[in-house]
Amino acid sequence: MKQSFARKLALSFCLIPVLFSVSLAVFELPREKNHKREIMEERLDSYTEIIYPCFLRHGFGKAGSDSLLHLFPANLRITVIDNAGKVLYDNRLDDLSQTENHAGRPEIRKAATKAGKGSDIRLSASTHKTCLYYAKHLGNHYIRVALPYDPQIRRLLRPDGAFVYYLLLLSVLGIAFVHYTARRFGRTVKRLSDYSTAVSQNLPVDMPDFPDDETGTVSRQIAEDYRRLKESEVKVSLEHRKLLMHIQSSAEGICFFTPDRKVAFYNGLFLQYLNVICDHVTVDSSAILNEAVFSDVLAFLDERNGRDYFETSFSKQGKFFTGRVNVFEDRNFEIVLNDNTRQEQNKRLKRELTGNIAHELRTPVTGIRGYLETILDNKLDREKEREFVAKAYEQIITLSELIRDMTLLSKISESPGAFRFKQIALQDIIDKVKSDLDEALRAKNITVRSAIPRDLFVWGNESLLYSVFRNLTDNVINHAGENLTVEISRYGREGNPAYFSFADNGAGVKNEKHLARLFERFYRIEEGRTRDTGGSGLGLSIVKNGIAFHGGSISVKNRHGGGLEFLFTLPVE
Numbered sequence: 151m152k153q154s155f156a157r158k159l160a161l162s163f164c165l166i167p168v169l170f171s172v173s174l175a176v177f178e179l180p181r182e183k184n185h186k187r188e189i190m191e192e193r194l195d196s197y198t199e200i201i202y203p204c205f206l207r208h209g210f211g212k213a214g215s216d217s218l219l220h221l222f223p224a225n226l227r228i229t230v231i232d233n234a235g236k237v238l239y240d241n242r243l244d245d246l247s248q249t250e251n252h253a254g255r256p257e258i259r260k261a262a263t264k265a266g267k268g269s270d271i272r273l274s275a276s277t278h279k280t281c282l283y284y285a286k287h288l289g290n291h292y293i294r295v296a297l298p299y300d301p302q303i304r305r306l307l308r309p310d311g312a313f314v315y316y317l318l319l320l321s322v323l324g325i326a327f328v329h330y331t332a333r334r335f336g337r338t339v340k341r342l343s344d345y346s347t348a349v350s351q352n353l354p355v356d357m358p359d360f361p362d363d364e365t366g367t368v369s370r371q372i373a374e375d376y377r378r379l380k381e382s383e384v385k386v387s388l389e390h391r392k393l394l395m396h397i398q399s400s401a402e403g404i405c406f407f408t409p410d411r412k413v414a415f416y417n418g419l420f421l422q423y424l425n426v427i428c429d430h431v432t433v434d435s436s437a438i439l440n441e442a443v444f445s446d447v448l449a450f451l452d453e454r455n456g457r458d459y460f461e462t463s464f465s466k467q468g469k470f471f472t473g474r475v476n477v478f479e480d481r482n483f484e485i486v487l488n489d490n491t492r493q494e495q496n497k498r499l500k501r502e503l504t505g506n507i508a509h510e511l512r513t514p515v516t517g518i519r520g521y522l523e524t525i526l527d528n529k530l531d532r533e534k535e536r537e538f539v540a541k542a543y544e545q546i547i548t549l550s551e552l553i554r555d556m557t558l559l560s561k562i563s564e565s566p567g568a569f570r571f572k573q574i575a576l577q578d579i580i581d582k583v584k585s586d587l588d589e590a591l592r593a594k595n596i597t598v599r600s601a602i603p604r605d606l607f608v609w610g611n612e613s614l615l616y617s618v619f620r621n622l623t624d625n626v627i628n629h630a631g632e633n634l635t636v637e638i639s640r641y642g643r644e645g646n647p648a649y650f651s652f653a654d655n656g657a658g659v660k661n662e663k664h665l666a667r668l669f670e671r672f673y674r675i676e677e678g679r680t681r682d683t684g685g686s687g688l689g690l691s692i693v694k695n696g697i698a699f700h701g702g703s704i705s706v707k708n709r710h711g712g713g714l715e716f717l718f719t720l721p722v723e
Contacts, residue, residue, distance in 0.1 A: 166328070171321040183308070190303075191269050194284035197222060198293040205230060210238045210291070227281065227296040231258065238291070242277060250275065252294075257285040261292055271299055334361075342369045346376050403487035405435045411451075412436065414482070423487045427466045438485065447475055451483070463490075470494045514545040521545070569611040569699070576720075577602045579612070580638060583619045587627065594632040598623065601639040606648070608720045610700045615720075618696040621689035622652050622716060630656025630713065647702060648722040653715035658708045668706055669694040 200221070210230045222228075230239040235253025237246050252258055260268020267286045274281050274296075282303055285294040297303055341358035358373065394415075397404050403420030407413060413435045424438050425431050438444055443464040450460040460475040469491040477483040521542040525535055580600045584591070591598065608615070619638075626636055634656045642649040659665055669690050697704045697718050704718035 166324065168321055168325070170324070171317045174317060190282070191284055194295050195267065195286060197226065197295045198284070198286040198288065201228060201295070202288045202293050223297065225298055229294040229296070231292040231294060233290050255283070257283040257294065258292055261285040261287045338366065338369050342373055346373070404484060406482065406484050407436070409481035411439060420487060423471065423489060426469060427471070444473065447473060447485070450475060517545040518542045569614060571609055571611055573607045574610055574612050574615060575604065576606055576608050576615070577604050579615050579619055582616060583623055586620070587623055590627050594627060594634070596626060596632070596634045596636060598636045599638070601637070606640065606722065608648070608722050610720065614696045614699060618693050621693050624689055626654045626656060630654050646722050647719040650718055650720060651715055653709055653713060655709070655711065655713040658713050662708065665706055665708070
């Protein structure tokens with residue numbers, strides 16, 4: 151059971167009066183006992199002083215003692231011993247012939263010293279009774295007196311009981327005072343403890359009623375400081391959680407290190423990047439410091455030269471990274487990793503896109519310029535001139551389609567708010583595409599079959615969905631061949647999103663390495679990037695972006711038996 155502070159304090163301080171009383175008793179009781187024994191010995195000493203002159207006058211025998219015995223206690227034993235230890239007289243013994251030499255008795259040995267007197271409490275060898283002996287060396291003799299060590303003598307030598315009672319009373323009063331003081335101080339501590347507990351549990355609590363003294367003043371100050379501390383802790387904890395959430399959701403890989411380069415904290419993205427950079431899978435974030443690509447970071451941390459920031463770039467596993475090191479005032483530091491692969495790819499794509507646009511525009515513009523220069527610089531007959539104008543017109547149509555497709559792609563990526571969504575019957579879109587391309591389809595004997603239910607509605611933009619199916623169909627017309635069948639169907643489970651298939655039984659793609667790049671802008675399978683097969687090179691890119699704009703995804707594969715199959719998803723109502 152947990153003891154209260156007041157009880158612990160009382161128990162601790164109660165030892166003070168108890169120890170004081172015990173130590174006083176241990177010190178004083180033996181002194182009092184010795185003092186009473188000294189008084190008794192002084193009394194016995196006075197007996198020897200009276201006995202010795204009398205024996206000198208009447209001789210050391212019965213005659214000398216008879217005149218004195220009525221002056222002393224009846225049980226007093228008187229013994230006269232010469233310097234050699236021989237007993238000359240003993241009033242308790244009639245026959246002294248068998249008496250032992252008393253030179254070795256403790257009281258005689260003490261009396262033989264310079265002090266000239268000695269005492270002892272022991273069992274008598276002759277009377278077989280315990281006695282208090284006192285011997286004094288007078289002249290050439292030892293006068294020894296003895297009293298039986300009976301209850302009366304014990305009471306005389308026992309310490310005064312009043313002193314013991316006084317010590318007990320003093321201890322009780324001391325304990326009572328300590329208990330009162332401990333309880334009074336303990337109440338203040340208990341109130342302070344209850345207040346701190348309530349504050350730590352974020353419970354509403356008022357300032358306790360502390361006593362109006364120094365302990366109360368200190369307690370009030372402690373309580374107020376503790377309340378402020380808990381408020382600060384709550385705020386710091388909240389900010390700490392916010393910081394951790396921000397770090398975990400950050401688009402950067404972040405790891406914090408202690409000054410001795412031990413990991414303090416890292417987010418999941420840092421560990422992901424680390425396992426791309428390292429040659430083996432690891433969960434030890436400090437392993438990045440051992441990578442060769444980070445040697446310049448280690449050099450910075452070793453030298454620093456007053457710098458607190460360092461940045462480096464490197465590539466690993468086909469990815470491009472930048473690493474930043476920030477050193478803080480307490481010598482802790484952080485390493486921040488950024489995957490710049492997409493940015494690098496975007497730069498490359500922009501460069502390629504600029505070249506592709508220039509190439510795609512150059513072809514029709516060069517053709518138009520050539521036809522017009524031929525008409526202007528030469529006198530042609532009307533029929534030839536009309537033929538050249540018609541060819542220039544075809545190039546203008548190609549150029550306008552290219553500009554239209556580029557505008558649509560730009561609009562999808564830069565102005566998504568311009569497209570309004572509504573419920574659209576997907577089969578109506580397919581019917582419109584078939585109607586608009588009817589002449590081109592019949593020219594190559596291509597049949598489009600749709601198994602899409604009339605009551606299937608998708609949530610999307612009508613013009614974008616039209617562009618999706620129009621470009622898929624154009625791709626078949628321009629690249630798949632003749633005498634073909636196109637099948638459009640919904641497959642897989644019912645639900646949202648819906649899974650669709652757009653498949654033909656045409657030529658397909660012989661080299662499958664081209665499949666992954668079919669959706670890239672201006673990508674052509676044919677070498678030399680010719681435009682012999684028609685199209686702007688943006689059709690399938692429009693398809694992919696249009697599907698993605700609707701929240702779906704698309705992939706392409708070669709069909710078993712020939713042809714291509716596009717698999718994509720769209721949200722349905």
